[in-house]
Amino acid sequence: MEEDIIVGLEIGTSKIAAIAGRKTDCGKIHILGMVKTVSDRLGMGCMEETESTVETILHVINRLEEETSIKISSVNVGVSGQYLHGTQHTASILRDNPHEIISEYDVKHLWDEMYKTKIPIESKIIHIMPQEYFVDFQGGMKNPIGRMGYRLEADFNVLTVNTKALQALENCVLKTNLQINELVFAPVATSFAVLEEEKKETGVVLVDIGGAKTDITVFFEGSIQHHTIIPIGGDSVTSDIAKCFSVMPQQAEKLKTKFGYALSSYASHQNVISIPDFGNMPPKEISSKNLAIVIEARMEEIVEMVDAEISQSGIKECLQNGIVLTGGGSQLQNVRELFEKITNMKTKIGYPNKKIENSKAEGVENP
Known part of the structure; x- marks a missing residue:
């Protein structure tokens, strides 16, 4: 596979998706193609029937090829799901x-020390994000390079993942004979595509409404300040x-x-x-209003939980x-208005x- 080609793979709770792009001279990514298919809920939230996941990954990769x-030999894997956990730690040198x-x-030495931090044996650090640097106990720094001092310290937001869940995910990918270049925290990858750096600096909430879960990531001063997952998503609406x-x-x-x-x-x-009739179900008619009432009830619950998590971050204002x-x-109609009504944001x-450069790949321009 050519060095300037990047392939991303995400195994979610409701779909498996792969995307290929080429790095351009001006620092953009030109999308070459994207393929996604409904999974059997075999992502980070479910570790059963991994052979089904392997078959679905192969199907998606073959279609992308x-x-x-392009002959795809390696991928960057997006990591998300209920087995992720964020904690605050401090490291110093x-x-x-x-x-x-x-x-x-x-700075690299300091980061290396952070990765040596003792965490529960069933967890593995996959991503660390510096919140603030200190030089000789003077804080408020986003970048300490160029300063002078004896003690270099930083507060970090550390993301860990359950090792069993991570191993299941890695095994599914490796069984397809693909190599894993890097494990990427999915909200970070998503933020690269949909958020400008200025917005992360001045404060924004990224809400990813998936099938079985909703990811909430709060950015402020250029880094992640709060992240959590609520175990409700679009599938709950469908079930209702x-x-x-x-x-x-x-x-x-x-x-x-x-x-x-x-x-x-x-x-x-x-x-x-x-x-229309379907299987043993007879045909029927329902009003658009009654359908919307059912949808709104569940979506209100989701938005209220999101709002509570944003408030929990302590920096909503x-x-x-x-x-x-x-x-x-x-993509649900009027979901934007519902969020504004409940969160007042x-x-x-x-x-x-x-x-992301313009591409003819189907689905790339969707949220």
Whole structure:
């Protein structure tokens, strides 16, 4: 595989996706192709039936190879899910000569010390994010390079993952004869695509509404200040529709994506949706209004939980850029308005920014 080609693979709770891009001379990524397929909930949240996951990964990679005419030998794997955990830690080093300026070597040495931090035996550090640097106990620094001092210290946000879940994920990829270049914290990868650095600096919340879960990541002063996962997503909405209207899950998903509203005030009782017979289920009709009422009830719960987590970060009032929504759940009609109504924060749908070059690959421009 060519050195300038980057391939990303994400094994989620509702889909497995792979994307290939080429690094350009101006620092952008030109997307060559993207393939995704519904998984059997075999991502980081589920470790059973790994052979099914392996088969799905192979299917996605083979389709991507056909679409791009690239032989894929290695991938960068996005890590997310309920087995991720974030904690705050502090690391420090003492320098031999306090009169020499602090260099990249010193910062790397400090990071290495952070990776040596004792964590639970069942966990592994996958990502560390410096929050603030201190030189001889003077803080408020985002970059200590060029300063002078004896003691270099930093507060870090440390992300760990359950080693059993991580091993299951790695095994699934390695069984396909693919090499893993790097494990990437999924919200960091998503933020690269949909957030400008200025927004991370002045404060923004990235909310990824997936199938079985919703990821919430708070950025401020250029780094992650808070991250959590709530175990509810778009699948819960689909399940509610299926139960309330006695339809099959496939029908419920179609009703949600094609006719659903996150705010029932936008729907009408006069608009009637006809549902054809499916299997043993007879045909029926439901109103758009009743469908929206069911959807809104569950979406309100999700948004209220997101709002509580944003408040838990302690910096809600500092987040000048509000909320950016991504994931399949962000494509539900009026979901932006629902978030603004409940959180009282300006909200927008996240689309690939200027770091991603225009591409004809299907689905790339979706949230």
